Amino acid sequence: MFRIGTGFDVHAFEPGNKIYLCGVEIPFDKSLAGHSDADVALHALTDAILGALALGDIGLHFPDTDKKWKKADSVIFLNWSITQAKKRKLKLSNIDLTIICEKPKINSYREKLILNLSKICSLEHDRINVKATTTERLGFTGREEGIASLCSILLHETN
Ligand code: MG
Numbered sequence: 001m002f003r004i005g006t007g008f009d010v011h012a013f014e015p016g017n018k019i020y021l022c023g024v025e026i027p028f029d030k031s032l033a034g035h036s037d038a039d040v041a042l043h044a045l046t047d048a049i050l051g052a053l054a055l056g057d058i059g060l061h062f063p064d065t066d067k068k069w070k071k072a073d074s075v076i077f078l079n080w081s082i083t084q085a086k087k088r089k090l091k092l093s094n095i096d097l098t099i100i101c102e103k104p105k106i107n108s109y110r111e112k113l114i115l116n117l118s119k120i121c122s123l124e125h126d127r128i129n130v131k132a133t134t135t136e137r138l139g140f141t142g143r144e145e146g147i148a149s150l151c152s153i154l155l156h157e158t159n
Helices: 040-052 075-087 107-121
Strands: 002-015 018-021 024-027 030-032 090-100 128-133 146-157
Touching: 002 040, 018 030, 018 040, 024 107, 040 075, 040 090, 040 146, 075 090, 075 107, 090 107, 107 128
Parallel strands: 090 128
Antiparallel strands: 002 030, 002 146, 018 024, 090 146
16 A cells, blocks of 8 residues: 655744755855754655645644744654555655755755755655755745745655
């Protein structure tokens, strides 16, 4: 049995000096605004897994009105979604993640992001893709107002 899922997320920039992507701290001249650590990539991945499991979305399980998740490490959300998959005897087959922004340039961090996802998800390196794109200076990502992320995943049955 296979289950497919997609996730999408956006976070706006605010004044700061670092952002989190795929659980990796990246020095930058802005931060991402959010109730949690605003890791837009992990949020899209978590939503993709929840989508495949028909479990709603990240906001349903970790509401931003709950003080418990203030400045929370988004790895917690991802781990919870993976645990839900395990409970249903499902395992990640692959991850295809896209990060959409003008800056920071993701290419120099790509390997680090993949390695961290591999570690968190206990998934082989060659089953994880992290892509980066810009929107050719169009729209909110083009104006460097924030970062968007898009993710597709596949889950397969384990025995
Ligand atoms: Mg989010």
